[in-house]
Amino acid sequence: MxxxxxxxxxxxxxxxxxxxxxxxxxxxxxxxHPKKIGREALPRFEKLYGLHIDLIFVTHCHLDHLGALPVIAKDHPNTPIIMSHDTAQFYRRMLQNSCNVMDRQRAELGIADYPLYSYGDISACSRQVIGLTPGQARHFEADSGDRISFTLHPSGHIPGAMGILFEYRHQRIFHSGDVLFEKTILLDGAEFPQGDMDTVILETTRGSTERAASRESEIERLLRCIMDTVSHGGSILIPVFALGRMQELLAVFHHARSTGKLKELPIYISGLGIDLLNQFDRISRKSPHVRIRRKILRELNACKMPDKHRPGKDRPGIYLLSSGMMVENTPSYKAASTLLESHQNTIAFVGYCDPDTPGGKILKLHQGDKFLFKSLGKAVAAMARIEKFDLSSHADREELLEFAKARNPRCVVLHHGDPDSRDWFKSRLTEWDPKCQILDPVPLKAVTV
Ligand SMILES: [Zn+2]
Ligand SMILES: [Zn+2]
Structure with missing residues (x-):
């Protein structure tokens, strides 16, 4: 291969x-690519010109895996697009949101390439989509007569996320997708196939991160931080990904309210997160792996943040807003511009923030430092408490390493990680079995596995 x-x-x-x-x-x-602009953010699809693509797989709905789907689908309009049945319920909503963001950026930042696709392109690509039930092997015969089998396996991470097992001429090749082995309040952990594999394509996101505390203890610490902030009359902003983390935290708050660990207070959330909660509600009625109901919004007294609402000017509350990295002009970015300046408030990060994003920069501030909200033309002294909690939806490196080793692979392909993270896996795997081929593919260069 x-x-x-x-x-x-x-x-x-x-x-x-x-x-x-x-x-x-x-x-x-x-x-x-979340940090690139215009066509530069796309994979190098031009490498595919002249090539017949037989199948396209989408492991899950995060935009770093899904966001360019309408573009490749347009180039290959007869190629089936395979995803899990659950992912097929809400990928369109994610793409439409991405389209709206690009429209806005075209107007605000003058990016001529945007939008990279239209609602019409999203509808067109949806005709190619086949949603599959995990655990059931499918057999595919290409026009060339060559055959392959594949099976989707839940990878935890977010609802609908899958790893993929390919079986080709007695070879087993497994792509992990983005993985979380641990069960959360929202979702079951990964259920991956066992037995030997010839090749494992492994995500390496947390290769350079050591876990300091368990998810459970981080959640306890977050709840204490919320109570502490509101008891001093402040509000708390939690920037989150709209897909997955927001719904998980709503479920956490709902449970904490029932056990008295969270008192009643207003919770404001952003619109996409509510739409996705409605989708997850539908999924959870059919699947025992996803656990959330839309009625928790009512029970929590949580609502979409009104357009005119000024965070921190009213009574104390929780602001659970996207984006997770506080990208400019998103609800979390705008809320931070009013909450950051008061020492009563807290900004609590619960996921990874790239150092170049506003979230990454705010994380590094010292009290009293000035922060410029560039697109709002406003500089603010950072007086709020700034905290970080480790609630990653990616597996710990040791768990992934153990999974890969137990598959007894002849080859491991390192994927989805920064260079330091890949290096950690490379050295551990080489130490384990010097005969195992470890590939860290150079972008755009074909490697033989
Ligand atoms: Zn992901
Ligand atoms: Zn990812």
Whole structure:
């Protein structure tokens, strides 16, 4: 098999892998790079010109895996797009949101390439989508007559997320997708296939991160931080990804309210998170793996933040707003511009923030430092308490390493991680079995597996 990483900038970004078998070409994921602008944010699809793509897989709905799907679908309009049945319920909502954001950026920042696709393109690509039930093997025969089987396996992480097992001429190749083995209040952990594999394509997100505390103790600490903030008359802003983390925290708050660990107070959330909660409600009625109901919004007295609402000017509350990295002009960015200046308030980060994003920069502030909210033309002295909690939806590096080793692979392909993270896996795996081939593919260069 030949493998090419089409994510030109390496690391975690526009995730997209091309797998080439003798008579078959497969794409896994078509993401958009969160830090790049315009067509630069796309995978290098031009590498596919002249190539017949037999199947496109989408592991899950985060935009670094999904965001470029309508673009590749337009180039390959007859190629089936495979995803889990659950992902098929809400990928369109994610793409439409991405389209709206690009429209806004075109107007505000004058990016001529935007939007990279329209609502019409999203509808067109949805005709190619096939939503599958995990655990059921499918057999596919290409026009060339070559055959492959594949099975989706839940990877935890977010609802609908999957790893993919390929079986090709007695070889077993497993792509992990983004993984969380641990069960959360919202979702069951990964249920991956056992037994030997020839090749494991492994996400390496947390390769350079050591876990300091358990998820449970981090949640306890977050709840104490909320209570402490509101008891001093302040509000707390929690910037979150709208998909997954927001619903998990709503479920955490709901449970904490019932056990008296959280008192009654207003909770404001952003719109996309509510739409996705409604989708998860539908999924949870059919699947025992997802546990959340939309009625918790009512029971929590949580609501969409009104347009005119000024965070911190009213009574204390929780602001559970996207984006997680406080990208400019998102609800969390705007809320921070009014909450950061008061020592009574707290900004609590619960996920990874790239150091170049506003969230990453705010995390590094010392009390009293000035922070410029560039797109709002406003500089604010950072007086609020700034905290960080480790509630990652990616597996710990040791768990992933153990999973890979137990598969007894002849080859491990390192994927979805910064260079330091990949290096950690490379050295551990080489130490474990010097004969195991460890591949860290250079973007856009085909490697033979
Ligand atoms: Zn993800
Ligand atoms: Zn990802």
């Amino acid at each position: 030949q493998l090419t990483d089409l994510n030109a900038h390496g690391g975690i970004g526009a995730n997209c892998l091309l797998l080439q078998f003798e008579g078959l070409n497969i794409i896994i994921d078509a993401g958009i």
